[in-house]
Amino acid sequence: MTNLHLLQVKNEVKFDATRNGFGRGLVKAGEQNEHVVALCADLTGSIKMDGFQKAFPERFIEIGIAEQNLATVGAGLALAGKVPFVASYAAFSPGRNWEQIKTTACLNEVPVKVVGGHAGLYTGPDGATHQMLEDIALMRVMPGMVVLCPCDAVEAEKMVLAMAADPRPNYIRLSREATPVITSLQTPFEIGKAYVFSPGKDVTILATGMMTVPALEAAEKLYKEGIDAEVVHVPTIKPLDTVTILKSVRKTRCVVTVEEAQIIGGLGGAIAELTAENYPVPLKRIGMQDCYGESGTPEELLKHFGLDANHIRLAAHHVIELKK
Amino acid sequence: MGTYTLKQLEEKANTIREDLIRMLEHAGSGHSAGPLGLADIFTALYFDIMKHDPKNPDWEERDVLFLSNGHCVPVRYATMAEAGYLPKSELLTLRKFGSRLQGHPERLRLPGLENTSGPLGCGLSQACGMALAFRLDKQAHRHIYVVMGDGELNEGNVWEAAMLAPKYNLTAITAIVDRNNIQIDGPTEQVMPLEDLKGKWESFGWHVLEIDGNDIEAVIDACAMAKAITEKPVCILAYTVPGKGVDFMEYDFHWHGVPPNHEQAREALHELRTLGGKIRSEHE
Numbered sequence: 001m002t003n004l005h006l007l008q009v010k011n012e013v014k015f016d017a018t019r020n021g022f023g024r025g026l027v028k029a030g031e032q033n034e035h036v037v038a039l040c041a042d043l044t045g046s047i048k049m050d051g052f053q054k055a056f057p058e059r060f061i062e063i064g065i066a067e068q069n070l071a072t073v074g075a076g077l078a079l080a081g082k083v084p085f086v087a088s089y090a091a092f093s094p095g096r097n098w099e100q101i102k103t104t105a106c107l108n109e110v111p112v113k114v115v116g117g118h119a120g121l122y123t124g125p126d127g128a129t130h131q132m133l134e135d136i137a138l139m140r141v142m143p144g145m146v147v148l149c150p151c152d153a154v155e156a157e158k159m160v161l162a163m164a165a166d167p168r169p170n171y172i173r174l175s176r177e178a179t180p181v182i183t184s185l186q187t188p189f190e191i192g193k194a195y196v197f198s199p200g201k202d203v204t205i206l207a208t209g210m211m212t213v214p215a216l217e218a219a220e221k222l223y224k225e226g227i228d229a230e231v232v233h234v235p236t237i238k239p240l241d242t243v244t245i246l247k248s249v250r251k252t253r254c255v256v257t258v259e260e261a262q263i264i265g266g267l268g269g270a271i272a273e274l275t276a277e278n279y280p281v282p283l284k285r286i287g288m289q290d291c292y293g294e295s296g297t298p299e300e301l302l303k304h305f306g307l308d309a310n311h312i313r314l315a316a317h318h319v320i321e322l323k324k
Numbered sequence: 325m326g327t328y329t330l331k332q333l334e335e336k337a338n339t340i341r342e343d344l345i346r347m348l349e350h351a352g353s354g355h356s357a358g359p360l361g362l363a364d365i366f367t368a369l370y371f372d373i374m375k376h377d378p379k380n381p382d383w384e385e386r387d388v389l390f391l392s393n394g395h396c397v398p399v400r401y402a403t404m405a406e407a408g409y410l411p412k413s414e415l416l417t418l419r420k421f422g423s424r425l426q427g428h429p430e431r432l433r434l435p436g437l438e439n440t441s442g443p444l445g446c447g448l449s450q451a452c453g454m455a456l457a458f459r460l461d462k463q464a465h466r467h468i469y470v471v472m473g474d475g476e477l478n479e480g481n482v483w484e485a486a487m488l489a490p491k492y493n494l495t496a497i498t499a500i501v502d503r504n505n506i507q508i509d510g511p512t513e514q515v516m517p518l519e520d521l522k523g524k525w526e527s528f529g530w531h532v533l534e535i536d537g538n539d540i541e542a543v544i545d546a547c548a549m550a551k552a553i554t555e556k557p558v559c560i561l562a563y564t565v566p567g568k569g570v571d572f573m574e575y576d577f578h579w580h581g582v583p584p585n586h587e588q589a590r591e592a593l594h595e596l597r598t599l600g601g602k603i604r605s606e607h608e
Contacts, residue, residue: 037456037457058460059460061492064488068446068484069488072453073450073452073453073488074453075449076453076455076457077453077456077457079439079453080454080458080461081457081461082453082457082460099443100443100449100481104446104450107440108440
């Protein structure tokens with residue numbers, strides 16, 4: 001139970017939003033690589049691109065509220081050798097400009113870095129139009145795209161630096177709310193790797209993004225109930241770390257997936273495909289069950305849509321029961 | 325005037341049209357009207373206006389041509405073959421399995437293509453991005469041409485880019501609109517009226533030039549003028565005849581998205597070879 005101590009002292013855990021980590025990482029990436037440029041669709045402060053804008057005003061491009069142009073101007077910069085981070089809310093980018101990303105970034109094979117802010121139920125009071133829940137599925141289905149989903153601000157910062165060095169088109173999913181920081185500068189991060197955050201043998205809980213914290217909380221509850229759950233954090237949803245994931249699944253022989261997104265096409269979909277083809281085991285997908293959100297606080301919404309630690313705990317019991 | 329005389333350029337345009345007819349007939353699918361109408365503009369760009377090197381397609385000092393309306397790519401392939409980027413024999417592989425000449429262009433399949441396109445409305449934006457990059461890299465001497473269709477201007481993406489280019493005064497860009505007045509469903513002014521098109525571009529902050537897009541000399545002069553104008557980016561509204569050079573195709577929107585069959589191709593080639601006896605004899 002290596003990392004659970006972090007949660008047991010949760011009151012002392014620092015809270016920070018992944019968008020802040022992104023903002024800090026982008027400034028660092030800009031310092032390290034003069035070809036890094038940033039484009040924003042009228043949400044510079046909100047997406048935390050303002051630090052980059054201040055540090056490198058000539059490398060910041062304000063696109064206005066025009067997400068199709070955001071992606072395609074970014075592609076043009078990338079064609080000329082730049083590394084463009086193109087940012088908006090995930091609801092609008094990649095929500096509105098999917099085809100532009102496909103044609104001008106992926107088919108063109110240029111390293112456009114799509115930054116989707118304010119994703120998921122954590123966008124709370126803004127309601128269903130702004131709670132982007134389909135972004136993982138939209139980006140995952142696109143050949144050539146790398147899909148990243150950090151669990152905290154520190155990981156988001158590391159992710160940005162990895163993205164700047166990656167030659168492929170990437171998508172990073174960010175959240176507005178400050179959430180517990182559970183990783184440190186020493187925690188490893190590499191694109192394409194999943195990480196066992198809490199080893200166990202009875203059930204594998206695969207979580208991504210904001211849901212890794214409740215997954216760890218669920219493991220703690222399960223431990224008290226005599227169940228030894230293995231929590232694997234999956235920050236890269238594509239390409240999946242099939243080695244780490246299948247190793248865990250072969251050991252525990254049942255899986256719960258947890259994400260703050262549609263289970264259809266999301267992490268849940270990806271893991272169902274992977275296990276069905278390689279090592280079929282009982283599986284339960286926690287996430288949005290083919291429906292839209294609504295206004296409310298993140299806590300109210302997560303509870304209502306079954307995305308909290310208690311639902312993860314129940315799902316773990318369910319799949320353990322199924323494998324008997 | 326550059327390396328070629330006007331007469332030589334006109335002959336090249338006619339050769340490109342003949343190649344287009346053969347390619348489209350052989351492919352059995354594809355777009356006829358647009359590529360034929362654009363042959364003069366592409367001839368002018370590749371054989372007079374643009375700085376480029378067919379032997380070194382990635383030459384770092386080259387001018388860049390974005391073809392935004394990717395369905396017109398046969399004219400680019402035919403012109404590139406005429407310029408020496410690829411063997412002429414390869415033109416007949418258009419739209420065939422395994423060909424570098426995809427139905428809509430894919431950048432990495434064929435050296436010399438600058439962008440992947442087909443879904444409309446993305447070329448001008450990519451040109452804006454490249455112009456911004458050239459400015460950062462102090463490569464302002466490189467020029468960027470964008471060829472767009474007029475039907476394509478229905479796309480909102482175009483106008484998002486049309487707003488951005490004047491904001492950043494991206495005068496490295498010359499936008500060329502192929503104003504042939506047709507799109508798949510019919511005349512542009514019936515499908516989705518574009519006029520006052522000059523007024524639209526001007527109100528977005530562009531300097532607009534209007535030319536006969538089938539007059540090679542006019543295309544060359546307009547592009548020279550566009551490069552000299554540094555107060556605003558320039559949009560050339562190039563009025564072209566869709567299906568130009570083939571009488572039964574000219575002005576007929578039904579030829580937007582279909583190729584000629586064998587008989588029609590024979591008739592078209594006969595017409596192109598003779599062309600009023602002005603360019604060359606059929607028996608040459």
